[in-house]
Amino acid sequence: MEAMLSVNNVGKFFKDKKVLDQISFEVQKGEIMAILGPNGAGKSTTIRNIMGIMYPDEGTVSFHNRKEIPRNKIGYLPEERGLYKNVKVMDILLYLADLKDYPLKKARERALEYLKKFDLEGKENVSVEELSKGMGQKVQFIASVLHEPELLILDEPFSGLDPVSQELFKEEIRKLAKQGTAILLSSHQMNLVEEMADRLFMIHKGQKVIYGTMDEVKTQYANFKCTIRGVNDLAMLQQLPDVHRVEQNEGTSTSVLYLTKEVQPAQWLKSLPDEINIQELVFDRITLHEIFIDIATGKNLVVEAGDLDA
Numbered sequence: 261m262e263a264m265l266s267v268n269n270v271g272k273f274f275k276d277k278k279v280l281d282q283i284s285f286e287v288q289k290g291e292i293m294a295i296l297g298p299n300g301a302g303k304s305t306t307i308r309n310i311m312g313i314m315y316p317d318e319g320t321v322s323f324h325n326r327k328e329i330p331r332n333k334i335g336y337l338p339e340e341r342g343l344y345k346n347v348k349v350m351d352i353l354l355y356l357a358d359l360k361d362y363p364l365k366k367a368r369e370r371a372l373e374y375l376k377k378f379d380l381e382g383k384e385n386v387s388v389e390e391l392s393k394g395m396g397q398k399v400q401f402i403a404s405v406l407h408e409p410e411l412l413i414l415d416e417p418f419s420g421l422d423p424v425s426q427e428l429f430k431e432e433i434r435k436l437a438k439q440g441t442a443i444l445l446s447s448h449q450m451n452l453v454e455e456m457a458d459r460l461f462m463i464h465k466g467q468k469v470i471y472g473t474m475d476e477v478k479t480q481y482a483n484f485k486c487t488i489r490g491v492n493d494l495a496m497l498q499q500l501p502d503v504h505r506v507e508q509n510e511g512t513s514t515s516v517l518y519l520t521k522e523v524q525p526a527q528w529l530k531s532l533p534d535e536i537n538i539q540e541l542v543f544d545r546i547t548l549h550e551i552f553i554d555i556a557t558g559k560n561l562v563v564e565a566g567d568l569d570a
């Protein structure tokens with residue numbers, strides 16, 4: 261795979277506080293790479309260092325192995341939304357495309373296609389201030405991709421979108437990756453990340469905690485869990501083999517049994533005692549959402565953490 265963007269041992273200080281420490285990852289051509297982490301973990305600072313809004317105190321950022329980051333090859337949807345208010349939609353799109361040296365005729369054609377695709381047909385002469393929040397976000401997304409960037413950085417692209425618009429964005433992001441765009445996606449919506457990302461980098465307190473493909477992360481970090489509906493005694497469940505932790509929510513008859521890494525699913529299921537009350541049983545792995553909460557809170561659902569050497 262071809263690395264479009266390489267972040268190498270990046271460190272960043274704000275006064276005496278080190279907010280990024282030895283951050284290294286790559287974004288490859290045609291992949292969706294997610295950058296995740298709790299609030300204040302360092303995601304935006306990482307992105308700002310990539311975008312040249314600020315510069316790393318340690319380490320390097322390179323694009324196609326070159327230190328010069330060509331701005332016209334990058335598309336960026338920042339977390340802070342906001343386009344010039346008193347300008348027509350098409351005018352702002354063409355202005356931004358022109359800043360990226362993109363041919364205007366082609367930009368206009370692509371803008372009209374995108375407006376149609378995002379249900380904004382006929383809005384090209386509407387002033388940006390007349391758009392709803394979601395519509396404004398769609399226009400800003402269009403602005404970030406209009407010039408056919410090789411690397412697209414999307415900071416919380418789904419926030420504030422209705423489910424239909426989320427689907428449109430998802431579809432478009434997947435399509436761009438398929439066409440070869442390298443995509444760096446920052447999002448707190450774990451279900452969407454789980455669905456979309458090929459690889460992920462998780463940062464916590466400015467340091468790497470997970471880096472690998474979604475499959476590797478699931479296999480290595482997402483231990484199995486078994487959800488049983490049925491009235492059962494907590495102590496009995498806790499004594500079952502390979503049970504790491506049991507959660508029972510008050511007022512429901514559902515128990516979630518978190519299992520150890522070594523568990524053999526088929527053997528474990530066979531070993532369940534006859535007296536256990538099972539109305540429903542689901543056996544699956546913990547979700548990315550649970551992995552995230554585990555790391556952010558130290559809840560210890562994930563038994564081991566480290567590098568996947570992806």
Ligand SMILES: Nc1ncnc2c1ncn2[C@@H]1O[C@H](COP(=O)(O)OP(=O)(O)OP(=O)(O)O)[C@@H](O)[C@H]1O
Pocket residue numbers: 274279297298299300301302303304305306
């Ligand atoms: N301009 C700044 N001056 C001083 N400290 C800063 C500055 N920008 C960010 N920080 C600090 O750097 C750390 C990382 O912040 P950053 O905004 O990168 O986190 P984040 O992962 O993007 O969080 P969120 O999910 O809340 O957007 C935080 O401790 C934050 O307080």
